[in-house]
Structures are given as structure tokens and as C-alpha cells.
Amino acid sequence: MLHASSTTGNTSVFADYGWTPELDELFAPLAEGGLTPARITRVDRGMCDVLFADPESGELRTVRADIRPVRDPDPANWACTGDWAGIDLTARPMPTVSALLPRSTAVIRKTAGSRSEGQVLAANVDTVLIASSLAAEPDLGRIERFLALAWESGAMPLVALTKADLVDDAEFVKADVEQIAPGVSVVVVSAETGEGIDVLRACMGSSTALLGQSGAGKSTLTNALIGTEVMAVQQTRSVDEKGRHTTTTRELIPLPGGGVVIDTPGLRGVGLFGGEGLAQAFAEIEELAQDCRFHDCGHQSEPGCAVRAAVADGVIAERRWESYEKLQRENEWIASRTDARLAAERLKKWKTITKTHRAMGGSPKK
Ligand SMILES: Nc1nc2c(ncn2[C@@H]2O[C@H](COP(=O)(O)OP(=O)(O)OP(=O)(O)O)[C@@H](O)[C@H]2O)c(=O)[nH]1
Numbered sequence: 001m002l003h004a005s006s007t008t009g010n011t012s013v014f015a016d017y018g019w020t021p022e023l024d025e026l027f028a029p030l031a032e033g034g035l036t037p038a039r040i041t042r043v044d045r046g047m048c049d050v051l052f053a054d055p056e057s058g059e060l061r062t063v064r065a066d067i068r069p070v071r072d073p074d075p076a077n078w079a080c081t082g083d084w085a086g087i088d089l090t091a092r093p094m095p096t097v098s099a100l101l102p103r104s105t106a107v108i109r110k111t112a113g114s115r116s117e118g119q120v121l122a123a124n125v126d127t128v129l130i131a132s133s134l135a136a137e138p139d140l141g142r143i144e145r146f147l148a149l150a151w152e153s154g155a156m157p158l159v160a161l162t163k164a165d166l167v168d169d170a171e172f173v174k175a176d177v178e179q180i181a182p183g184v185s186v187v188v189v190s191a192e193t194g195e196g197i198d199v200l201r202a203c204m205g206s207s208t209a210l211l212g213q214s215g216a217g218k219s220t221l222t223n224a225l226i227g228t229e230v231m232a233v234q235q236t237r238s239v240d241e242k243g244r245h246t247t248t249t250r251e252l253i254p255l256p257g258g259g260v261v262i263d264t265p266g267l268r269g270v271g272l273f274g275g276e277g278l279a280q281a282f283a284e285i286e287e288l289a290q291d292c293r294f295h296d297c298g299h300q301s302e303p304g305c306a307v308r309a310a311v312a313d314g315v316i317a318e319r320r321w322e323s324y325e326k327l328q329r330e331n332e333w334i335a336s337r338t339d340a341r342l343a344a345e346r347l348k349k350w351k352t353i354t355k356t357h358r359a360m361g362g363s364p365k366k
């Protein structure tokens with residue numbers, strides 16, 4: 001059995017990986033139980049790679065571990081890249097993830113299809129870096145979506161406009177994107193020339209999740225940040241930017257000088273999973289709404305609506321307003337679905353309780 005203080009001591013080698021003294025405290029009871037602190041660096045097929053400090057040598061090592069012991073009915077609670085875990089190195093036939101520490105942040109999108117479930121893309125990051133290629137016309141609606149998702153995670157959003165070497169109007173695009181990203185830094189970068197990489201690095205926290213469409217240049221950017229060729233970069237077939245999909249799992253990669261990046265596969269759909277992130281992503285509209293005559297103004301045809309007035313005056317772009325409304329509707333839908341799901345689960349539970357009650361000779365109240 002490991003001694004708690006020795007395990008706690010080992011966690012200091014994790015400082016570069018984002019371990020904080022607060023985690024030391026959270027982990028103490030797990031250390032008592034003989035578990036070793038570890039960070040999940042990738043998840044696939046019911047297993048994961050975890051990084052841990054060897055209890056003997058104190059050196060950092062990676063092993064494969066079984067995540068089934070921490071299975072949960074809610075996919076949003078499944079083990080995910082970036083999670084801090086307690087692993088049992090003595091488990092046979094292979095080490096197991098026996099506990100997950102509470103997350104400080106979580107990037108969650110709605111799973112594909114009509115199911116109202118959340119999928120965690122990255123856990124415990126302090127920056128969500130949204131990559132968007134300058135080589136194609138920027139999809140502002142998509143960036144707004146990513147920003148809402150990023151704000152909702154609890155981490156700080158950051159935007160990288162990639163492939164600056166391919167265009168000469170980068171500053172114009174930057175200005176457009178800044179307009180739709182209130183409170184967020186937008187950095188123009190090129191992995192090819194190295195432009196902006198240092199600035200970007202300076203804006204990043206100690207753990208960063210990298211999000212963006214396939215082909216946005218995430219893996220290349222990760223390589224530029226590490227300065228070596230760690231990630232396989234896809235071969236783009238032609239200038240139309242349609243390339244083969246290479247990043248298939250989410251991977252946590254250490255950066256020189258400390259900190260980590262979690263590279264995620266290119267995301268086609270980024271369904272919002274509810275919450276207040278949307279209001280933060282559209283902060284200037286939310287602020288205007290304070291001036292509406294009615295505090296519960298729906299900004300449709302109410303008299304004295306400051307938002308509609310701003311749209312009419314061109315202070316808020318029509319596109320921006322429509323985008324906000326669309327995402328809000330989406331959020332409301334998911335909220336009602338989630339409520340319905342929770343209600344159904346409660347009902348199921350109640351039925352089971354009533355059944356048990358009956359079996360025990362009681363009768364449910366009419
Ligand atoms: N000229 C130029 N090309 C770049 C730059 N960054 C990325 N590319 C190219 O863009 C293509 C896509 O880059 P990736 O890094 O694989 O894109 P990704 O976002 O990781 O894509 P997925 O793995 O599919 O999610 C590759 O052909 C890269 O060589 C850049 O700064 N300049």
C-alpha cells in the first residue's frame with residue numbers, strides 16, 4: 001500500500017501537466033486507498049492511456065488502463081481526455097481507472113442524432129482554442145457556435161486564424177471575427193512561417209483544448225506549438241481543402257516549457273448542450289437587452305425593444321442576431337429534451353420504488 005504523503009509528493013512532477021495543490025487535497029482519500037494519481041491522455045475502445053508518476057522512481061510513465069470501473073449511465077460523465085484519475089496499478093489483467101476527480105471544466109457537445117446526451121470532448125482545460133482556416137471564407141456562424149461551447153465549458157475561449165501564409169487579407173478577417181467574439185483574443189497564425197505562434201502560446205493557459213473543423217490546421221498547429229512532428233498531418237488533396245481525416249482520437253500532448261494541448265478530431269457538428277455559454281458568446285446583445293422596456297422582452301415585436309432597434313440601426317448585424325436566435329432555439333430544444341429525459345428517468349425510478357413497495361405488501365397512493 002502506498003503512503004499518502006509519498007503519492008502526494010509525486011504529484012509535483014505533474015505541475016507541468018496542470019496539477020494544482022487543490023487536486024492534492026481532492027486526491028488525498030484516493031491515495032489512502034492505494035490509488036495513484038494520473039491524467040488521461042487518450043481514450044479509445046473502453047480503454048485509455050494514462051500518464052502517471054512511477055511510485056518507485058518518480059518518473060513519468062504512460063500505461064494503458066481499463067475505464068470500465070468508472071462507467072456511468074450518463075455519457076457526460078464518461079472518462080475523457082484531460083480527466084484526472086485515480087488508477088489501480090496492481091489490478092490484473094491490466095491497470096484500471098478506479099476513480100475520476102471532479103472536473104474544473106468540461107467541453108461538452110450534444111451527441112449526434114436526436115438523443116439528448118452530452119459528449120465530453122476535453123476535461124480540465126483552462127483554454128479552449130478554436131482554430132479556423134484563413135484559406136477559406138470564415139464561417140462566422142460556426143465560430144459563434146464553437147465560442148458558445150467554449151464559454152459553456154468554464155474555460156477561456158481563444159481563436160486562432162490559421163494558414164496566414166496563404167492569404168493577404170488576414171487582418172480584415174481578424175477584424176470580422178473580433179466583431180463576433182466579444183471578450184476573446186483572436187490571433188493570426190501560420191504554422192508554415194511561425195507567424196503568431198509565440199503570441200498564441202502566450203494567450204494559452206496551462207491546459208488547452210484545440211477545437212475546429214477537419215482541415216482547420218489543428219494538428220499542424222499542435223506541431224508548431226511543440227516544435228516537433230508528433231501529430232500525423234493529413235495530406236490535403238487539393239486547394240478545396242478536402243483532406244483525409246487523420247486525427248481520430250483526442251490526445252493530450254505536453255508542450256515544451258510546461259502545459260498541455262488536447263488535439264480533438266475535426267468536428268463537423270457542434271451541437272450546443274444548453275447552458276449560459278451562449279449568453280456570454282453574444283454578450284453585446286445580452287447587454288443591449290438590459291435596455292429593453294420589458295425585462296422579459298422576447299425581442300420580437302415588443303414596444304421599446306432595444307435589441308430590435310439596434311438591429312434596425314445596424315449596430316447589431318442582422319446575421320449576428322439571426323445566429324443568436326437560432327442557437328437559442330437549439331438550446332431551448334435541448335433543455336426541454338433534457339428535462340423530458342430527466343422526468344422519464346425519475347418516473348422510471350418512481351415505478352421501481354412503487355413496485356418494490358407493492359412487493360413488500362404496501363400499496364401506492366392513488
Ligand atoms: N500553408 C499552410 N498550410 C497549412 C498550415 N497549417 C495547416 N496546413 C495544411 O492544412 C491541412 C490540414 O491540416 P491539419 O493540421 O491536418 O488539420 P486538422 O485540423 O488537424 O484536421 P483533422 O485532423 O482532420 O481534424 C494540411 O495539408 C496542412 O499541411 C499553415 O499554417 N500554412
Ligand SMILES: [Zn+2]
Pocket residue numbers: 289292293297298299300302304305306307308
Ligand atoms: Zn427586447
